[in-house]
Amino acid sequence: MNTSIIKLLQSGFGTSSVIAQCSPILASQLHTSAPLCRVVSGKYRITKKRDRPLTYEMANPPHYIAHRKSWNSWNTSNLKDGLRRSETAVEDEFIRRFMNGTWHSLVCSEVIIKRQFNHIRVAAIIRHAVSPTKMYFLLGYSEELLSNWLQCPVTLELQTVDSFKDVVFKYI
Amino acid sequence: MYSNVVVPRQWTRLACLCRSLATIEGQKVPQTSKSSDGISPPPRIPRGPTDILQALAATVGNDPTAAHYKYHDDPYLIPLSNFRKRAYALSAEAGRKAAAWIRDEHAELFTTRVWDPPTKIKTPYFNADPKIEAFAPKPIYNDESKYFKLLGGVSGVNEELKLQFLQLLCFYNEREPDSMEWLEERWFSANMRDRQAATWRLGGLADQIFESMDPKTPEAYCAMIQGMAKYYQAERAHNMAQEAISKGIPLSTSVYNALIGCIGFLKEGTALRIEALKNILGQMNDQGISPNDETLSACLRSLSAWGGGKVLQQMALQTLAEFRQLGIQPGLAAYYYLLCLFCKERGPRFDILSTIITELEKKESLDAKEPADTNFFITAMGVCSDHLQDINMAERLHAILMKGDNYKLVGDAYKESIYYRHYVTVACRHAPFEKTLELLDTLIPNIYVPEPSVMEEIIKTLEVGGAGDRLAQTWSQLVVFGHGKRVKLVERLLEAMINTYPGQEPEIQSKMRAAAADMLDFGQAASEEQETKDIRSPVQKLSASAVCNIIELCSDTKDKADPNWKSVDEALSRLRREEAAGVPARPQALAEVAQKATTVGLPGIAAAAVTYLAECGFEEAMSASVRVLGTMLNRPEKEVETLLTEQHSSLAGSLHPAAQAVAEAYNLAKTGGPVLQDTERPSSSSDSDSESSSDDE
Numbered sequence: 127m128n129t130s131i132i133k134l135l136q137s138g139f140g141t142s143s144v145i146a147q148c149s150p151i152l153a154s155q156l157h158t159s160a161p162l163c164r165v166v167s168g169k170y171r172i173t174k175k176r177d178r179p180l181t182y183e184m185a186n187p188p189h190y191i192a193h194r195k196s197w198n199s200w201n202t203s204n205l206k207d208g209l210r211r212s213e214t215a216v217e218d219e220f221i222r223r224f225m226n227g228t229w230h231s232l233v234c235s236e237v238i239i240k241r242q243f244n245h246i247r248v249a250a251i252i253r254h255a256v257s258p259t260k261m262y263f264l265l266g267y268s269e270e271l272l273s274n275w276l277q278c279p280v281t282l283e284l285q286t287v288d289s290f291k292d293v294v295f296k297y298i
Numbered sequence: 299m300y301s302n303v304v305v306p307r308q309w310t311r312l313a314c315l316c317r318s319l320a321t322i323e324g325q326k327v328p329q330t331s332k333s334s335d336g337i338s339p340p341p342r343i344p345r346g347p348t349d350i351l352q353a354l355a356a357t358v359g360n361d362p363t364a365a366h367y368k369y370h371d372d373p374y375l376i377p378l379s380n381f382r383k384r385a386y387a388l389s390a391e392a393g394r395k396a397a398a399w400i401r402d403e404h405a406e407l408f409t410t411r412v413w414d415p416p417t418k419i420k421t422p423y424f425n426a427d428p429k430i431e432a433f434a435p436k437p438i439y440n441d442e443s444k445y446f447k448l449l450g451g452v453s454g455v456n457e458e459l460k461l462q463f464l465q466l467l468c469f470y471n472e473r474e475p476d477s478m479e480w481l482e483e484r485w486f487s488a489n490m491r492d493r494q495a496a497t498w499r500l501g502g503l504a505d506q507i508f509e510s511m512d513p514k515t516p517e518a519y520c521a522m523i524q525g526m527a528k529y530y531q532a533e534r535a536h537n538m539a540q541e542a543i544s545k546g547i548p549l550s551t552s553v554y555n556a557l558i559g560c561i562g563f564l565k566e567g568t569a570l571r572i573e574a575l576k577n578i579l580g581q582m583n584d585q586g587i588s589p590n591d592e593t594l595s596a597c598l599r600s601l602s603a604w605g606g607g608k609v610l611q612q613m614a615l616q617t618l619a620e621f622r623q624l625g626i627q628p629g630l631a632a633y634y635y636l637l638c639l640f641c642k643e644r645g646p647r648f649d650i651l652s653t654i655i656t657e658l659e660k661k662e663s664l665d666a667k668e669p670a671d672t673n674f675f676i677t678a679m680g681v682c683s684d685h686l687q688d689i690n691m692a693e694r695l696h697a698i699l700m701k702g703d704n705y706k707l708v709g710d711a712y713k714e715s716i717y718y719r720h721y722v723t724v725a726c727r728h729a730p731f732e733k734t735l736e737l738l739d740t741l742i743p744n745i746y747v748p749e750p751s752v753m754e755e756i757i758k759t760l761e762v763g764g765a766g767d768r769l770a771q772t773w774s775q776l777v778v779f780g781h782g783k784r785v786k787l788v789e790r791l792l793e794a795m796i797n798t799y800p801g802q803e804p805e806i807q808s809k810m811r812a813a814a815a816d817m818l819d820f821g822q823a824a825s826e827e828q829e830t831k832d833i834r835s836p837v838q839k840l841s842a843s844a845v846c847n848i849i850e851l852c853s854d855t856k857d858k859a860d861p862n863w864k865s866v867d868e869a870l871s872r873l874r875r876e877e878a879a880g881v882p883a884r885p886q887a888l889a890e891v892a893q894k895a896t897t898v899g900l901p902g903i904a905a906a907a908v909t910y911l912a913e914c915g916f917e918e919a920m921s922a923s924v925r926v927l928g929t930m931l932n933r934p935e936k937e938v939e940t941l942l943t944e945q946h947s948s949l950a951g952s953l954h955p956a957a958q959a960v961a962e963a964y965n966l967a968k969t970g971g972p973v974l975q976d977t978e979r980p981s982s983s984s985d986s987d988s989e990s991s992s993d994d995e
Contacts (some may be wrong), residue, residue, distance in 0.1 A: 258375050258382075259389045265370060266393025274401050286374040288948045 142242040172298045183236050197278055201241040214241070217276055221248055228268050232256065234293045246276060249283040261286075362740040368482070377663045379780040380715070380747045384486050398479075446503065452510035460507055467504040468525025471497060486711045496563075498531035508835055516547050523549070525555035532563035543581070551590055554582050558596040562603055571604055574615055591629055594621045595668060598628075598635035606642055614639055625688055630707065631670035633658075637677050641685040651681050655694050663702045672709035675699050676717045683724035692724045718746035726755045731763040739888040747779050750787055757787070761794035766802040769795050775815040782820055785838040792817065792847040799851060807854065814851035814867040823870075825877075839878055845869050846882040848906075858898050866891070870906040874913070881914050891924035896929040901956030903928075905963070912963035919967035923960045930957045 140219055168188035170180060186195045210296040220236045225248065235251040252261065272280040287293055365376045368387055377383040401408060438589050455463070475486060485947070499505075508514070519542045526535035539557055542549055558578055565571045575597065582589060594617065601614045614636060618628060618656045628636070633654050640648040655678075658664065666672070675695070682692040699705060708714045718741060725734045738756065742748060748756060753776065772791060776782050793808050802810070804821075821840055840848075849869045852862040872878060882888060892907035904926050911919035928938045 234689055254374055258377075259385050261375060262386045262389040263393040263396075266390035266395075267397045268393075270394040270397030271400065272395070274417070275410065277410050282370075284370060284372060284375075286372050 170298060173206050175214060176297055179290070180292040180296055180298060181235055181293045183296045198236050199241075201239075201240045218273070221246070221272060222286075224272060225250060225268065229264060234287060234290050245280040246272070246278060246280045247283055248272070248280060249285075252284050252286050254286055254288050303443050360580075362745055365744050365781075372792055378747070378778045381780060383747070384711070388486060391480055395480065414821040452506055457511065457513075460511060463513065463522075464504060464507045464518060465521045467507070468521045468528075471525065471529045472499050472502050472504060485709065490606050493606075496530045496532075498526050498529035498534075514547075519547050520550050523553050524556045527553075527560045530560055530563055532560040535560065536564060543585075549585070549587070550783055551582075551587050551593065553593045553957075554578060554587065554589075555596045558600055559595065561600050561765070561825075562727050568604055568607070568609055571600070575600060581852050589621070589624065589626065591626050592668070594618070594626055594628055594671070595631040595635065598632050599640070599670070602635040602638040606639065607647065611639055628976065630664060630670065630674040631668040634670055634674040634751070637674075637681055641681045643684060647685065649686065651686060651691060652679060653692065653697075654678070654700065658698050659694070664698075664707060666707055672707055673715060675707055676709065676713045676720070679717050679720040679724075683720040683727075687724065687728060688727040689724055690783070694720055696721060709879070715746065715749070715811075719749060722746070722748060722752050723755050726752075726759040731759070731765075735763075735765070735768070736758055743775070743779065750781055753779075753781060753787055753791055757791050757794050761797055764801075766796050766798050766806040767889055768794070769798060770809040770813040770855060777820065783824055783838070785840055788817060788821075789841060789844040792844045792851075796847045796850060799854070811851050811854065811862050814848045815862055815936050818845075818848050818865050818869055818872075842873060842878040842880045843883040845873055845878045846884065846887055850887045853894050858900060863895075863903065866895070867903055868908070870903065870910060872949050874906065874910050881916075881918045883920045885911055885914070887918040887919045889925075892922055892926050893929065896926050899925070901930060901954065901960075905956040905959035909962050909966070914965040915967070917967075919963060921966065923964035927957060927960050927964070930954070930960065 146165055161179075167173070168182055170178065181197075191197060199214075199218045201214050201218075202208050203211045218239050221239055225237045226233055229252060232252050233253055234253055235249050238249040240247040240249070256264075261284075265284070268283055269280050331978045365371070366383075368390070369376055369383075375386070377386045383749055443533070452460075503599070504522070504525060511518050512854075519538065523535050525537050526532075526538065535557060539549065539553065546713060560577065560709050561571055561574045562576070565574050579589075582593075597617050601610050601617070604610060618632075618636075621628070636650060636654070640650050641793070664671075678695050682688055682695060698707065702780060707843065708717060725737050753772075757769070757772060759773065769791065773788075776784075776787060776791065781787055792814065795814065799807065801812060817840075825839070849866050852865045852869070855862055873882075888911055890908050892904040892911075895901070895904040895907065908919060908923045908926055911922060924939050931938060933941075
């Protein structure tokens with residue numbers, strides 16, 4: 127994921143009303159930090175003790191997208207003549223934050239967002255830290271709230287793992 | 299938001315339109331005239347907007363191996379017991395409800411509005427697209443909200459609105475209807491049997507409005523009478539109907555249907571009731587009102603509610619025949635009432651179901667018309683299972699339910715499980731074994747999780763069929779379905795396993811042994827859990843016979859290092875600690891186990907078994923101990939017997955502790971108390987015994 131975008135967005139994402147306001151600004155400033163991105167973004171620094179856990183997705187830098195790993199957002203906005211470019215980007219970021227906040231400390235992977243027609247499918251890997259009943263509660267809750275915000279059907283497609291260790295690819 | 303459509307796109311669209319027009323034009327030609335080259339495409343069929351989607355959906359069948367689509371497709375989140383199915387689906391709905399609450403309470407957070415039409419919610423969106431309606435107003439079902447007063451009360455509202463409001467009030471009896479939004483709650487709510495009591499609100503808002511209406515229109519009368527009849531205010535409904543008739547106000551068919559439905563509340567006794575029913579039908583005839591299919595089901599409903607007996611059955615058949623003459627075919631609800639009337643639990647057998655099924659098989663699809671329609675399949679399957687006991691009929695019925703879109707008629711979760719309970723029971727009892735297995739494989743566990751009573755039926759079938767591996771699997775199913783702590787079922791399963799065990803493949807036998815050992819561990823874990831967690835309801839213990847069965851299963855091995863011997867040891871110690879209820883039913887089995895254990899080379903287990911037998915006071919203890927000792931000492935039984943009877947005291951000390959225990963057991967069995975005293979232990983031994991004691995070490 128593009129770190130510079132996040133830094134840019136971090137300033138003003140309290141409520142969703144802000145999303146609507148700043149989306150045109152974001153659209154115009156998206157490529158300003160491109161040279162920096164190429165060197166730093168999407169790469170993780172090696173720690174002294176070599177104990178930072180990386181998932182497979184994190185372990186592969188961005189230039190391996192489409193070679194070793196795949197995209198985190200699937201949509202047609204970025205194609206030629208694509209519609210709703212800025213809206214899609216902002217909504218995706220919103221979904222990611224919502225997922226990480228609602229499934230607090232449970233999400234073990236990147237949140238993958240796939241858009242087909244008017245349907246948004248959100249995939250993630252979740253830890254078995256809470257009971258299945260609670261997971262179902264959160265499932266219903268997030269689907270309903272997200273579909274009210276994004277005004278389209280939202281489906282969560284979760285996979286579960288025993289612990290975070292199951293998704294660790296390597297330590298650096 | 300889709301504003302950035304550029305001009306070239308429009309052009310492509312136009313081209314596309316032209317192309318499609320051309321193709322339509324091209325298709326029209328062959329309809330009218332045959333083309334010259336002999337190719338005649340079929341005539342165009344007009345399609346609806348969702349036809350392609352439906353055609354696609356029709357290609358995908360149900361996958362019985364997958365969980366229902368409302369559950370998440372992940373091993374951790376797939377429910378396998380009835381309790382979990384219910385809990386998971388309802389929690390998801392609870393989450394949706396919480397979200398809906400947030401949406402309604404904090405509407406200012408939801409600023410986008412592109413949905414058209416909007417969802418039904420209480421509060422409008424702030425700052426949203428004004429062109430799209432904010433929300434559809436909720437109807438008022440009662441007067442608690444006092445909206446009606448604000449609108450002007452009975453005097454300030456015009457007649458048209460009053461009538462509509464009256465109809466709403468009468469339909470719902472001034473109560474909020476069950477929400478259509480929360481499907482799972484409706485699906486899982488325990489069987490909502492409508493109480494047959496007068497719940498109509500006397501002097502309520504409906505009555506007030508009706509009083510205030512000055513020219514009382516026929517519609518108002520119809521609404522009032524139907525409302526009263528629907529909520530069992532029978533006498534008033536009939537009085538009002540008489541009043542309307544005497545005033546010359548025309549009543550509708552549905553009013554009469556409602557009146558027929560509540561005859562039972564007016565009259566007592568079958569003869570009087572039938573009289574009243576005939577009167578009402580005669581009245582309809584006088585008024586020139588033609589009955590419809592609801593009239594038929596209302597008649598049958600009343601007849602079936604008045605009990606059974608020849609007279610009512612005759613009457614029902616007459617009614618059916620007369621309505622057939624009018625061209626009215628009975629619906630599912632009518633069939634349901636017929637089944638209720640004819641197929642009583644302990645009555646004589648009536649095979650009306652086969653004709654009903656033949657009728658239904660002719661139909662392309664079944665439509666739900668009345669709430670009672672959902673009762674048909676469960677009742678019919680109950681009739682198949684209890685009344686007719688006919689598997690062919692059950693299969694035909696099930697085929698009808700599975701045809702097309704008919705599964706919607708299964709009702710709710712409660713009805714569905716009862717339906718399958720009947721189906722599985724009748725299949726277990728009357729279907730060929732192979733077919734039953736096939737059915738069980740498709741239904742369990744995703745569509746249906748058997749209840750304990752059905753589980754017992756299944757175990758019985760598997761036992762008769764001699765399916766050892768299935769029985770071993772059944773144990774894990776019991777655990778998964780949450781029946782693992784039901785002692786009766788486990789005991790039944792063990793019995794079945796013991797009966798089928800001989801003659802199985804060695805591989806299957808080892809599976810069965812593993813299952814038996816696991817049962818022991820499970821029971822142990824359950825009782826430990828009870829001690830640590832202080833659970834109120836005590837965990838039931840397996841009976842001694844069941845534990846003996848486990849011992850017998852586990853001991854069937856020739857390998858000394860087999861871990862199953864550990865289970866045998868554990869089970870024996872549990873028996874001796876008197877942690878199992880009762881005494882074993884077949885002590886002979888234990889004696890054999892003791893013998894086996896000796897030959898394998900585990901004298902400790904043999905001694906424990908024999909001692910237990912002796913402690914319980916079984917006659918087998920004596921012969922068993924003699925035989926065991928004989929094997930241990932490698933002597934013929936006669937010799938051992940004389941040895942034991944004559945100089946038991948001299949044996950002590952010279953024997954292996956296990957052999958000594960066996961000897962003690964022998965004495966215990968013989969005299970009813972231990973004979974060897976501690977003081978006698980270090981006495982002299984005969985030379986023959988010192989030799990023999992060495993060979994079992």
